[in-house]
Amino acid sequence: MTAAGQIALPTPAAPSNVMLVTQPFMPPLDEYVPYLEEIWKRKWLTNSGAMHEELEARLAAYLDVPHLSLVSNGTVALWLALRALRVGGEVITTPFTFVATAHALRLVGAVPVFVDVDPITGNLDPAAVAAAVTLRTTAILPVHCFGQPCDTTGIAEVAARHGLKVIYDAAHAFGVRDGGESLLRQGDMATLSFHATKVFNTVEGGAVVSPDYRTKQRIDQLRNFGFVQDSVLPEVALNAKMNEFQAAFGLLQLRYIDRSIAARGAIAARYRSKLADIAGIRPFPVSPKWTLNHSYFPILVEPDYPESRDALWMRLQGSGILARRYFHPLVSDMPWYQDLSSARKPMPNARRIAAQVICLPIHPEITPDDVDTIVRIMTGG
Secondary structure (H helix, E strand, O other): OOHHHOOOOOOOOOOOOEOOOOOOOOOOHHHHHHHHHHHHHHOOOOOHHHHHHHHHHHHHHHHHHOOEEEEEEEEHHHHHHHHHHHOOOOOOOOOOHHHHHHHHHHHHOOEEEEEEOOOOOOOOHHHHHHHHHHHEEEEEEOHHHHHHHOHHHHHHHHHHHHHEEEEEEOOOOOEEEEEEHHHHHOOOOEEOOOOOOOOOOOOOOEEEOOOOHHHHHHHHHHHOOOOEOOOOOOOOOOEEOOOOHHHHHHHHHHHHHHHHHHHHHHHHHHHHHHHHOOEEEOOOOOOOOOOOOOEEEEEEOOOOOOOOOOHHHHHHHHHHOEEEEEOOHHHOHHHHHOOHHHHHOOOHHHHHHHEEEEEOOOOOOOHHHHHHHHHHHOOOO
């Protein structure tokens, strides 16, 4: 046990022949067993059990948010937030994201409007958002890509000027702060993913952050088929509840989360140091105002690097380094979105970043030697 109730991470296993871009932190199995025994004793497996309620409360406190609702996954979290705010019409969003962002808009009957991103951060560009607003626009759905904060001030100004809702896809942004304030407090609502690939996970899962108790009540109703009371069903909704086994896993994960994020931070710092002098390799810049979770380590392979992004990616793959081209292709280039006029617009910044980006392996079991090996491969050594 360490300060503030945190537990030191177990010693990582020896590196295998393959390095994954990410992998879940697995707490000691014997520490999960008491949670399972308690579930067996209570015989309450789902429907807001004791562990579910405890995890909701603990996460709200840890993340410094007023209200939080646990749900079954991050895509459902987006659907619930959009549905709770009755979002329809056109919603301005980013093409540089995972497909779940746009899928959620389609699922509530809204029309995604893709606009270009900031050339440095890869996040939604407020100027591009402002230029895309029409009489049919109802909301903005930005993504804190790679856990790096959007220009929340610029987006808020556009939203206020046009009377738009703002729902942040914060799937990557667990625990991230900007200027000391929780990023999850920005906008009208924010959503999280607790998928196994995320910094904090419940195997599968997610959460919706609400600004007030009334909004939380609506989310809680929508995640339970739409029921208000046992026999009162004013609308059709989903079964989007998190079960007790997932909640128990989350409670155990939460005991290790600060150490896990610190381990990721050390890996990110080593990457930055080792990559600093390699021409044509540019890590995404970070601000001293940010408290990050280091969920990803994205780099751009620029024209002055001696080979293309795809050539480097293939060389890493051939060496057992399973880096990923997140996010390539753009969502707007996928067949299900080609019917949208916004998908056919140039969006040069998004296209350039998608053509240059590689996410390097980062998780608590990556060692300094692993980082050095990856960098050595990148330098042709």
